[in-house]
Amino acid sequence: MNALIAVILGAITVYLTYTRYARRIDRNVIQSDPKRATPATLYMDGVDFMPTNRNILFGYHFKSIAAAGPIVGAIVAATLWGWLPAMLWLIVGVAFMGWVSDYSAIVMSVRNEGHSLSAVAHRLVSPRTRTILFLFIFFYLLLVAGAFVGIMAQVMESQPRTHLGMILLVVMGLLLGQMLYRWRIGLVPATALTVGVTLAAIMMGGASEGFFKGLNEAFNSLTGGSPLVTYFDPTLANFKGADAKIMPSLLFWALAISLFCYAGSVLPIWRMAQPVVYVGFWITALAMLLGLGGAAVGTIIKPEVAQFQIPMFKGWNPQMGPAGVMPLWPMLFVTIACGAISGWHALFGSVGTARQIENEADMLPVGAGSMLAEFLLGMLALLAISVGAKGSPVAAFANGLGGFISVWGFPMEYAVSLAFAAFIVIVLVVTQLLFRVMRVTLTEWLGEIIPPLRNQHFSSFISIALAILLVMTGTWIYLWQLFGAANQLMAALSLLLVTIWLASVGKNWVYAGIPMILMYVTTVASVLVTAYNLYFNVYLPNLAAGRMLPTVGSGLMVLVAILLIFAAILIGIDGFRAFFKYLRRPTTMAQPATAPPL
């Protein structure tokens, strides 16, 4: 197997899914009508509701949904089960479920006056469903934040060559905000300066490697080289299980990332969050474009960087050691989330994109098109890990992507530095947004009951502390799988709402209903498996050894897993009840949640 065949497979999947399935559903089931007014045109306020060109909206939606999920998920899954199951799930998932979820959430919102998923749940199912959905979303965000901070801290600690680039990224982001909004300098020169300096810093990472290595050693010498926390991690040593150690340098980088996220959460959005995301966008776009192009032509120009090196298939349950049960079903289907199907997309699509759809004919290219583009990103990540095969999973990904980039004549060392930076940038920019949303959620949710949570610094601190606690369990793979399960469960709940809505308006609900049942059963099963693994393989051994922090962290993860299952079952019961009610007596058209204000 080589990268070119995989790229061709990806292109065929995109073409067939879009032209043979998605377009048919859009025409025959949804019956999108370019003449029907959309919320963007009906309620145009120039702010939230604003008709926007489909190409702009495609870019906006794609950038908003394409985060670390498709990249990290593919890396972890290929490491656990081999590249073939990962590739098959990416292809089947996006073709029959992924685009359905994204597109349908947008359609449902457009046909329901631009209401969010929770507002539609309130109207079509019950008020209780909406409340439970909020609870679900908060824990979902917490898991994402924990998983992202964990992997970034590990990469930052083990790759000192990336530090200079990341520090300059933040500095250049701050400078860009100042240049654009205070000094009124044009976007093009400001972009050229800040992106140029950041790129140069990333490339010069090797020169500063010695300095940052020394810094890490200086931190570790504070405790005389002994770890801060020791815990049993069943996924270490090729899943044979071993004692893992959290060194002061790892905690330092976790805290540094948290500090960055805290600043992004409490500073005005123009000051830091947006400019950093903007500078980061150009870095990742450059790396991904060069990488995707390199993967396509690498087989011909530089065949040694395009041959698959990891095993094709490692077995149905290859991790039989102390890591416990990790069967291909259901765990593969939650380990790769965003490249195949994702609840985040539906959540974002209903509140961000749907309110800007100018014309119903745009719903398909924007919703399904963006998802298919993200599938290609997932495929690229899978290719990179499959040809890389050196070092830890993230290092293998960077080596693989670096190999693809080097096809264009870049020295391998610089190409790998760019790939590492692209990975960290993608994760970093999403994480700071997550903490901002978590802070707002905590304030909205518990601010009345616990007044200190209305303070943005306090609510940010609580959010970050909870995420750090999850990281300290030391079992990052379980945390990632729990996040993946929550994300896929969110997608299943979104599909459940779509199914109910389709039944309520008398349309054929099968295209959304079948993926919904499959994802619902799979994700609930995967949360149960993860909770089992966490309890028996992390919580109990660490409790027996009297290790307090990992015990509390893994206990919290088990608790979150139980809460997720409980919330999903409640939403499921309410949802199925509503579905059968509408199935017996569909309404002729969707009614607004409340009387229009005007």
Next chain:
Amino acid sequence: MAEQDKPKKGGIFQVFKDIVYGMSSHEMTRHAVRSRASMEHLFILITMGDLLGVPILPPYYSLRLLPYVTPQISTWKRRMLRERDITDTLG
């Protein structure tokens, strides 16, 4: 439709430009517009709050400002009265 009224169709370069703009800058533009709208709506609330039932003390200034505010009243009322939840912060 007259020839000059037809929307201008760009080529592949224009499509690429739009997509890159959507990915890189559309969110920044939306946020800038949102910030301005929030300020404007707050101003209208202070001066014209009685339209929503909020008692306003100096009606003289409201009357002086009314002609300038009138075009925005419908969207302002819609935005002020629209139900929001935490997921709206994502958009």
